[in-house]
Amino acid sequence: MINKHLTVKIPEGLHFRALGKILKISREQQCTVVFEKENGEKANSGSYFEMLALCAIMGTTLHVTVDGFNETNTLKMIEEVFEKGAGI
DSSP: OEEEEEEOOSTTOSOHHHHHHHHHHHHHTTEEEEEEOTTSOEEETTOHHHHHHTOOOTTOEEEEEEEETTHHHHHHHHHHHHHHTTOO
């Protein structure tokens, strides 16, 4: 299990396309990914609704926990989504 704080740097925030990419990454890499806001609100990457409910706009910092076989690579791929978005 690895943990890291990531800040959303894409102007659109974590929108449906970015969240879809994160969901796909976690499924393909067979990892569990959980996001947590400073207020304790949590979301599992397997649920669009939980992730959307975080309302992670640009500048939001989330504590990310990745657990699974390929967690280091999974975290790097998720970091890229936080940095560059999903092609918008």
